[in-house]
Amino acid sequence: xxxxxxxxxxxxxxxxxxxxxxxxxxxxxxxxxxxxxxxxxxxxxxxxxxxxxxxxxxxxxxxxxxxxxxxxxxxxxxxxxxxxxxxxxxxxxxxxxxxxxxxxxxxxxxxxxxxxxxxxxxxxxxxxxxxxxxxxxxxxxxxxxxxxxxxxxxxxxxxxxxxxxxxxxxxxxxxxxxxxxxxxxxxxxxxxxxxxxxxxxxxxxxxxxxxxxxxxxxxxxxxxxxxxxxxxxxxxxxxxxxxxxxxxxxxxxxxxxxxxxxxxxxxxxxxxxxxxxxxxxxxxxxxxxxxxxxxxxxxxxxxxxxxxxxxxxxxxxxxxxxxxxxxxxxxxxxxxxxxxxxxxxxxxxxxxxxxxxxxxxxxxxxxxxxxxxxxxxxxxxxxxxxxx
Amino acid sequence: xxxxxxxxxxxxxxxxxxxxxxxxxxxxxxxxxxxxxxxxxxxxxxxxxxxxxxxxxxxxxxxxxxxxxxxxxxxxxxxxxxxxxxxxxxxxxxxxxxxxxxxxxxxxxxxxxxxxxxxxxxxxxxxxxxxxxxxxxxxxxxxxxxxxxxxxxxxxxxxxxxxxxxxxxxxxxxxxxxxxxxxxxxxxxxxxxxxxxxxxxxxxxxxxxxxxxxxxxxxxxxxxxxxxxxxxxxxxxxxxxxxxxxxxxxxxxxxxxxxxxxxxxxxxxxxxxxxxxxxxxxxxxxxxxxxxxxxxxxxxxxxxxxxxxxxxxxxxxxxxxxxxxxxxxxxxxxxxxxxxxxxxxxxxxxxxxxxxxxxxxxxxxxx
Ligand SMILES: Nc1ncnc2c1ncn2[C@@H]1O[C@H](COP(=O)(O)OP(=O)(O)OP(=O)(O)O)[C@@H](O)[C@H]1O
Ligand SMILES: [Mg+2]
Numbered sequence: 001x002x003x004x005x006x007x008x009x010x011x012x013x014x015x016x017x018x019x020x021x022x023x024x025x026x027x028x029x030x031x032x033x034x035x036x037x038x039x040x041x042x043x044x045x046x047x048x049x050x051x052x053x054x055x056x057x058x059x060x061x062x063x064x065x066x067x068x069x070x071x072x073x074x075x076x077x078x079x080x081x082x083x084x085x086x087x088x089x090x091x092x093x094x095x096x097x098x099x100x101x102x103x104x105x106x107x108x109x110x111x112x113x114x115x116x117x118x119x120x121x122x123x124x125x126x127x128x129x130x131x132x133x134x135x136x137x138x139x140x141x142x143x144x145x146x147x148x149x150x151x152x153x154x155x156x157x158x159x160x161x162x163x164x165x166x167x168x169x170x171x172x173x174x175x176x177x178x179x180x181x182x183x184x185x186x187x188x189x190x191x192x193x194x195x196x197x198x199x200x201x202x203x204x205x206x207x208x209x210x211x212x213x214x215x216x217x218x219x220x221x222x223x224x225x226x227x228x229x230x231x232x233x234x235x236x237x238x239x240x241x242x243x244x245x246x247x248x249x250x251x252x253x254x255x256x257x258x259x260x261x262x263x264x265x266x267x268x269x270x271x272x273x274x275x276x277x278x279x280x281x282x283x284x285x286x287x288x289x290x291x292x293x294x295x296x297x298x299x300x301x302x303x304x305x306x307x308x309x310x311x312x313x314x315x316x317x318x319x320x321x322x323x324x325x326x327x328x329x330x331x332x333x334x335x336x337x338x339x340x341x342x343x344x345x346x347x348x349x350x351x352x353x354x355x356x357x358x359x360x361x362x363x364x365x366x367x368x369x370x371x372x373x374x375x376x377x378x379x380x381x382x383x384x385x386x387x388x
Numbered sequence: 389x390x391x392x393x394x395x396x397x398x399x400x401x402x403x404x405x406x407x408x409x410x411x412x413x414x415x416x417x418x419x420x421x422x423x424x425x426x427x428x429x430x431x432x433x434x435x436x437x438x439x440x441x442x443x444x445x446x447x448x449x450x451x452x453x454x455x456x457x458x459x460x461x462x463x464x465x466x467x468x469x470x471x472x473x474x475x476x477x478x479x480x481x482x483x484x485x486x487x488x489x490x491x492x493x494x495x496x497x498x499x500x501x502x503x504x505x506x507x508x509x510x511x512x513x514x515x516x517x518x519x520x521x522x523x524x525x526x527x528x529x530x531x532x533x534x535x536x537x538x539x540x541x542x543x544x545x546x547x548x549x550x551x552x553x554x555x556x557x558x559x560x561x562x563x564x565x566x567x568x569x570x571x572x573x574x575x576x577x578x579x580x581x582x583x584x585x586x587x588x589x590x591x592x593x594x595x596x597x598x599x600x601x602x603x604x605x606x607x608x609x610x611x612x613x614x615x616x617x618x619x620x621x622x623x624x625x626x627x628x629x630x631x632x633x634x635x636x637x638x639x640x641x642x643x644x645x646x647x648x649x650x651x652x653x654x655x656x657x658x659x660x661x662x663x664x665x666x667x668x669x670x671x672x673x674x675x676x677x678x679x680x681x682x683x684x685x686x687x688x689x690x691x692x693x694x695x696x697x698x699x700x701x702x703x704x705x706x707x708x709x710x711x712x713x714x715x716x717x718x719x720x721x722x723x724x725x726x727x728x729x730x731x732x733x734x735x736x737x738x739x740x741x742x743x744x745x746x747x748x749x750x751x752x753x754x755x
Contacts, residue, residue, distance in 0.1 A: 007503030011489070018491030107487035114453035114483070115504040116476040387415060387456040 004117055012129035016136070021095035025088055025137055032083045033144040036074045037152060041067050069320060071153040075145050075160065076312050084167055085308050088137060090196070092171060093178060096130035097192035100182030104383070119384040127179050127376065134171035138164045159315050166311050169365065173302035174199055176372040180379040183386075199304070206305040209298060212291045217352045218343070219284045225341040226277035229334040230263075233270055237263035272339035302368040306356070310364060313357055322350060405431040405556050405587035406452065408463035408470070413447050413456065413611075421447040423611040424460070429604075431555075434578055434588040436598035438716070439608035440724055445591045446484050448608070449558050452589075453481050466555060477505055480554035482545045484561050484591070490534035494525055494544045497533055502551035512551065519547040524573060538565035546574065556587045563594055575601050595716040605716065607723040614723040623713040627687040630712060631696065633680045634705040645702045646677055649695070669695075 016022050040047040041062045047053065065073075103109060103126050112122055142163045150156045177198050181191035237258040245252050264271050333342050406429040413422040421444040429435040437445050450456045454471055461470050468475040488497045495516050502512045520526045523543035533541060542565050549557055563571045571594075578601050581588055592598050598605060599619060606616040615622055637646055650667035666676040674685040675695075682699070684692050692709070699706065714722075 001506075003503050003506050003508065007500055011492075011500055014491055014496070015489065102489075105487065107483065107485045108489070110450065110453070110455045110481075110483035111486055111488070111501060112504070113455040114476060114479075114481045115501070116473045116506065117504055118473070385457075 004115075008125045012125065012132055015099070015129060016133055019095045019133075021091055022133060022137075025091045025095075026140060028091075029083070029088065029137060029141040030144065032079060033141065033148055036071070036078060036145075037148040039070075039074065040152060041065060041070045067153040068149075068155040068157075069316070071149040071155075072157070072160075072315055075149060075163075076315065079141065079145055080163055080167065080308060080311060084138060084141060084163075085170060085304075088141075089134075089171060089174065092134050092137065093174060093192060093195060096133050096175060097178050097182065097195065098188040099126050099130050100179045101186050101188045101191065104183065104186060120380050123179075123183075123380050123383050124376075127175070127379075130175045130179065131168055131172055134175070135164065135168045138167040157315070162314055163311055166307055169368070170304055170307045173304060173307075173368055173372055176375040176379075180375050180382075183379045183383045202301060202304050205294065205298065205301070206303075209291075209294045210305075212287060212294055213355055214348075214352045216284065216287050216291050217355050218348055219280045219287065221343060221348060221351055222341055223277060223280040223284060225343065226273055226280060226334070229341065230270065230273060230277060233267055233273075233334075234258050234263050237266050237270075240266050269336055269339040273334060273341075276339060276341070299363070299367050300371065302371050303364050306359065306364045307368060309356065310361060318350075318354065318357070321353060403431045404464070405429050405433075406463070406465050406589065408448075408461075410460055410462050411448065411451060411458055411470075412460040413444070413451060414459045421611055422451075422458075425608075425611075425613055427606055427613060427616065429587060429589060431587055432582065432585050433603040434582050434590065434601050436590045436592060436602035436605040437608060438592060438595060438598060438605060438720060439614075443608040444611045445608055446560055449481075449560050449589070449591060450483075452558060453479070453483075455483075477552060478555045480549035480552060480557040482549040482557075482559045482562055484564065486541070486545050488533045488541070488544070490532065493530050493532050494520065494536070494540075495529035497544055498548050498551050501548050505552040507552050515551055515553075519550055520544075522550075522577060523547045524570070539567055539570055542566050543570060546577065550577075550581075554586065556589065557581060558589045560591045561593065562590065563592065563597060571597065595720055599716040607720060609724055615719065619716060619719075622719050625687055626685075626718075627711055627713045628683055628685045629689075629692045630708075630710045631682040631684070631692065631699065632707045632709070633682070633699070634707045635680070635703065637677060637680050637682075637704075642699070642702045642704050645698060646682070649698065650675055650677055 038049050042052070043061050043063065044052050045061050100123075103112065103122070113119065142160055146157070146160050149160065174195055178191050178195040181194050182188070185191055185194075234257065238256065241258050241262055242252050242256060258266075260270075260274060264274075334340070335342060406427070408425055408427045411422055411425040411427075412420075414420050425444075425448060427448075437448070439445050447456065451458045451461060452465060452470060454473065454476065458470070463470045466475055466478060489500075492500060498516045498519060499512050502515070503509075507515075516529065517526065520529045523546055525540060525543050525547065528536070528540060528544075533544065536544065542562065546559065546562055549559065562574055566574060575597065578588055578590070582603075590598065590602065602619070604616070604618045605622070607614045633642075635642060637643060649669070666674065669675050669684070669691070671691065673691055676683045676685075682695065684695065686692065689711075696706065696709070
């Protein structure tokens with residue numbers, strides 16, 4: 001038992017070690033880390049090596065964004081967001097898509113099945129070999145990033161290492177599908193291409209979800225803003241009317257609150273405001289079923305984007321985010337000419353972020369892993385029952 | 389046959405290394421690869437399984453090794469039911485067209501597969517050089533298998549099958565792609581295994597080789613056992629005599645005499661065609677004249693005495709008289725139903741035959 005396990009892992013190591021892409025990916029990782037080691041920030045702005053990039057718009061400097069946050073941001077957006085979860089993932093899929101088809105190829109599968117070892121175990125070890133590829137890559141990358149952030153940003157943030165399980169988890173969703181396809185098609189190319197397609201499908205769905213969610217948040221903010229504005233105006237109108245009626249000798253009854261019509265009589269622009277609120281309400285009502293539908297579908301499939309976003313959720317708190325985006329978020333105000341609400345863009349972004357963060361970790365990881373278990377279960381089932 | 393097999397099963401005699409009853413396999417797509425095989429292999433014997441391409445030989449071996457699942461299967465291997473995994477530890481297996489991971493060296497291949505068979509590390513370390521030497525690959529242990537030639541891969545494959553010091557070795561076409569020297573080496577390895585009391589189960593197309601090493605053979609045709617037994621058993625009563633003449637058989641008066649002798653019952657065979665004649669003696673034995681050779685199908689020496697007398701009386705000079713038994717190839721052809729019957733083909737003395745006898749593709753290829 002032990003002998004077999006050791007042998008399988010030594011073999012996994014040898015298999016990875018023999019793959020050129022494994023080392024190429026490592027090398028590229030090093031490159032990415034060194035690029036953002038060269039980027040810095042000081043009182044004047046962003047620096048690259050010894051140059052200060054003061055021509056950049058927005059006048060960002062170390063007072064607005066502390067180096068710590070800059071590096072964490074770079075790590076997450078450039079390092080994880082672009083490099084690890086796009087380019088490196090594609091490279092990893094290319095180099096690991098063949099593991100299962102190679103194992104079940106005629107001539108090599110007989111060698112394995114004729115040993116006293118169960119098919120389930122064989123399959124899962126090979127699957128883990130694929131994950132090991134991803135794991136080692138992320139570990140190396142994260143360690144390098146940890147050092148760079150420590151040295152350049154002066155923060156030693158062990159939380160970065162959360163990237164390792166998260167990225168492996170993310171990769172495992174895709175690799176599970178790839179392994180199932182490998183068992184079904186026995187072809188590296190076919191399983192790789194279909195996996196990439198599947199991934200694109202997830203991406204499109206995530207995009208749709210993000211757009212829907214931000215719309216939803218936008219209309220919610222609008223509706224809430226209008227409602228608040230209307231409530232405030234009503235208070236004002238009530239006071240005005242109360243005062244006016246008092247003067248006219250026709251005092252309002254106890255507990256008088258101005259009706260919509262009465263309010264409009266003193267604040268004519270409120271007519272459109274009420275209309276806008278109702279419109280926002282209506283649009284929200286229309287968005288709701290779509291958002292619910294996408295959410296339901298997403299519950300069934302792996303949540304690639306959100307799994308990676310968990311890292312940001314854990315590394316950069318909402319408070320940090322607010323600090324970066326804008327310290328003094330303005331209250332939405334109602335324009336007295338048009339009756340429209342003025343929304344703060346940053347505020348909207350923050351609210352959208354918040355809405356995303358409201359989705360529980362259990363939902364993000366749990367349902368994704370459930371999907372993966374089903375896929376793997378299917379793959380093991382097919383692998384164990386087919387004639388090889 | 390069936391009753392006998394079941395009886396043996398219930399007795400579960402310990403000296404059967406492999407005891408199969410009613411092993412059947414129907415692949416997806418309704419290919420009936422095996423249609424109920426009954427087969428027994430004694431402990432310590434070298435057993436050869438032959439048959440045309442697609443007969444189901446590899447399928448049978450794969451069932452024994454749990455690589456594929458049988459549709460029906462009653463049987464035991466070393467006393468345990470077929471399909472049990474624990475017994476695999478005591479079996480060595482060389483699959484046909486095996487492929488080893490290209491990133492491993494020869495020594496690593498031996499080490500890896502032996503580890504999967506749960507051979508302890510120390511034992512593996514000791515056995516790797518021994519076995520590499522046994523198959524003549526001692527200088528190649530550190531070279532990646534992707535750089536091996538076909539025969540070298542085959543040799544490492546055989547070494548790999550012996551790493552766990554197995555009680556039964558199943559070899560699916562072990563000499564495939566191996567040069568004549570290597571084939572002789574492999575034969576010696578098999579002999580050595582047998583001497584050590586191991587059971588060897590061999591799939592091969594090289595009939596002459598099987599003939600040299602096997603104690604018993606089975607001929608598989610279209611998923612069924614056509615014949616099974618020792619070569620002696622299978623050839624019993626099918627010997628023939630060959631009288632080689634130094635005199636051309638086309639010269640009269642010898643020619644007329646032979647013509648007469650051979651065409652006694654020629655109606656049965658159709659009209660005689662030139663001098664390559666076949667016929668039957670009055671006593672019933674088949675006789676045939678091929679060039680200056682007279683073949684008489686009989687195991688009784690008395691039968692040919694009058695023929696010798698006649699030949700000599702007609703001026704023939706006899707160069708040699710040999711008693712031959714049918715070769716495995718002859719048996720094979722008969723079982724497969726190809727040209728000629730038993731002994732119908734060219735004379736064959738096993739030990740003189742070139743090693744590289746071409747594997748015969750027979751009818752019924754794709755069953
Ligand atoms: N995986 C498979 N799926 C479907 N049919 C198969 C499969 N493997 C073998 N067969 C069929 O089963 C039959 C027996 O094949 P098998 O490989 O056992 O023959 P064999 O006797 O070993 O032939 P050869 O001498 O060519 O090695 C053939 O008709 C073949 O087409
Ligand atoms: Mg075969």
